[in-house]
Amino acid sequence: MEDFMDVLEKENGEYERLTELSREKRQIIIDGNIPALEEITSREQEITSVLKNLEKKREEVVNDMSIVLSKKPEELTLTNMIAFLNKQPKEQQQLQELKEKLHATLEQMAEINNQNEVLLQHAIxxxxxxxxxxxxxxxxxxxxxxxxxxxxxxxxxxxxxxxxKQ
Structure with a gap:
């Protein structure tokens, strides 16, 4: 479970970095600074690569947990894992807080990306x-x-x- 929470923490950190880049990108789009947009896109791709590796690691951890718990990997959602930890309130609380933190970060990132999409559409x-x-x-x-x-x-x-020749 510690490995799982560690991977989720790292993923949240990367999503927060990606969100910050999206905020920077908004001003770059407004300014119409194409070289800066290319540079920030390159940085986003690096973070996306790290996130892809973390996703693979998380899937491996979930597969290992599914074997130990005799459950299918698809059944091991965050909500279900929180429910499984009813006898371990400390870990259950940590996982619940982590879930809420991830959810808030992803919502924020989605909102900023939607704004950037509108800005790009207007620029086009x-x-x-x-x-x-x-x-x-x-x-x-x-x-x-x-x-x-x-x-x-x-x-x-x-x-x-x-x-x-006027």
């Missing part, structure tokens, strides 16, 4: 707007582009979009 929309605006600046108005036979030509302005 702004980039698309800027591209559309830039393209439209290069295009002459439809009513002003006629050939000798009074047909619309649809020609584009010069490549720069500015007339330097």
């Amino acid at each position: 929309e702004m980039a698309e707007f800027d591209l559309t605006l830039f393209k439209s600046m290069r295009q002459a108005p439809v009513t002003a582009n006629y050939d000798k036979r009074a047909n619309n030509t649809g020609d584009l302005l010069g490549s720069s979009g500015f007339d330097a």
Whole structure:
């Protein structure tokens, strides 16, 4: 049980680090700092790798516990383990507190990530707007582009979009 709680503590610590990076990422997205976004994404991937290893370790511990308790690994959820520890109130309380701590950390991380997702969506929309605006600046108005036979030509302005010979 100690190994299990130790792994959960480490996982919570990594999720807290990931949450902190998500907070940093929010400001980076707002600032539009692409190099910093790449760097923070790299750091997130490192933490995710550590979390993947901790998850494997936790699964191994749960499998070992399932053999000792003669239960299926799927039955050994945190809630069930807390119930199994009714004769060990100290460990039961520790596991309950750890569960609540993990739950709070993951909720916080999910909330920040949802906010970041909205910010990224807005940034994408702004980039698309800027591209559309830039393209439209290069295009002459439809009513002003006629050939000798009074047909619309649809020609584009010069490549720069500015007339330097005014």
